[in-house]
Amino acid sequence: MTHHSQKPAQLWASLGVCVALGSASAGCDGNEEPLAYVGEERSGGKTTVDDASMHAFTFAARNMSFERRQRFVVGNSFFNKNWVQAPASTEARDGLGPTFNARSCSTCHLRDGRGRPPFEGEPFIGLLLRLSTFGTDGEVVPVPGYGDQLQPSSIDGVPAEGRPTVRYTEVSGRFADGEAYRLRRPMYTIEEPSFGPLDPSVMVSPRVAPAMIGLGLLAAISEREILARQDIDDVDGDGISGRANWVWHVQGDALALGRFGWKANQPTVRQQCAGAFVGDMGITSTIFPEENCPEGQVECGQAQDGGSPELSPALLDDISFYASTLAVPARRDVGDPEVLAGRELFGEIGCAACHTPRYVTAENADLVETRAQLIWPYTDLLLHDMGDGLADLRPDGLADGHEWRTPPLWGIGLVATVNGHTNFLHDGRARSLLEAAIWHGGEAAVAREALLLLDAAERRSLVIFMESL
Helix, strand or coil: CCCCCCCHHHHHHHCCCCEEECCEEECCCCCCCCHHHCCCCCCCHHHCECCCCCCCCCCECCCCCHHHHHHHHHHHHHHHCCCECCCCCCHHHECCCCEECCCCHHHHCHHHCCCCCCCCCCCCCCEEEEEEEECCCCCEECECCCECECCCEECCCCCCCCEEEEEEEEEEEECCCCCEEEEEEEEEEEECCCCCCCCCCCEEEEEECCCCCCHHHHHCCCHHHHHHCCCCCCCCCCCCCCECCEEEECCCCEEEECCECCCCCECCHHHHHHHHHHHHHCCCCCCCCCCCCCCCCHHHHHCCCCCCCCCCHHHHHHHHHHHHCECCECCCCCCCHHHHHHHHHHHHCCHHHCCCCCEECCCCCCCHHHCCCEECCCCCCCEEECCHHHCCCCCECCECCCEEECCCCCCHHHHHHHHCCCCECCCCCECCHHHHHHHCCHHHHHHHHHHHHCCHHHHHHHHHHHHCC
8 A cells, every 4th residue: 555645656656557757757668658557548458448428338348259249148138128027928037026126237227337316206226225233142134024125116916115215415615725515415214114114223325336347357356466455454554454345155155355346245246146136126046046025024925936046047147247248448538638637636645545547357367358458447446444424334244334345437437428427426425526536534534635635727637537537
């Protein structure tokens, strides 16, 4: 880990990135283009797609062979199709529910992109509520009668669990130059609960659906490289103590490094997909074979299922392959002076200490498309304490109620184009990238304070750089 007081060249060089600043350079050869920046426009290495349209997140890895594309097409088809209530003539995709959040993967991940909170009066689509409480011996357990995720929809004859709502209170502040900013703090409630009142102690954690791009590349980063970035006890004293989340790998029957999800609570893309199927759509698999019917939900338990499992292993493999091989879009305007100035500030104020810019993926990665690729995801895949402002107070594996996984930033500048909004952070509370940065606290407090000291032109450059990712 590096210290925020380092100069930009020192910071980037310590992260293995060459920076040329005027006549001085760190890790560069002569006066050539900074070596570690060569190829930075290809965020996903050879998998990168050159597209900045509303479909930018929907393409297969560009280095995928023609023979393997058919599998991608099959996975894409089932990712987008609605599942239906059993029994149905469409046996390959019946078994929806009995309770659920969405009817298809793409309901939440529209065009393989990012969800958002609902506008006033809208149903919750693309945002779910995780639930938990504490058991008698202090362990975290599902909520009696409701389980570990609110299901606001249901099939015929089965009660939905409740109706989620969100309202916001305003938080205001000023940058050092006097310009005001406004944030919004969400408050979630569950109205019309069907299975008894929810105790005020129930922990509720909103999670928006993240973009699907680059998952296979993140899986291809070597475990050793991720763990090398931990500094659990903050030995170097820089205030940053990222740590891994170790979670249960069902098929491996052992603990494994968590990489996926807002709290890194899933170890593989396949298990993440299976978890979403059962948690969001009520579709069982060999990984998660039990219907989501908590004790007390009689009609749920009596509903007809779509077979056992409802999602076949072969189809789960195809969908996981699809999710693992969605291409990352190329960077835009990488040579623009404001983008370059923002890139320098990103390192200078400390953002790159957690949003690690680049990796080279493992040569023995499972998917041939992801092997030995120079990639630029801007994440360390570790948990970090983000302070009281973003805390959900809900533990998840080793992650405590203040910790979140550093989200990758690649593609973030295209969310407005792909999904028509600029809502960021785990619950979509931030209405811009700048608001998202201001919400950072905890281990990112020093970087946040440095951000607040930037003048208007510097803030603009920083945002323009992030929008180029």
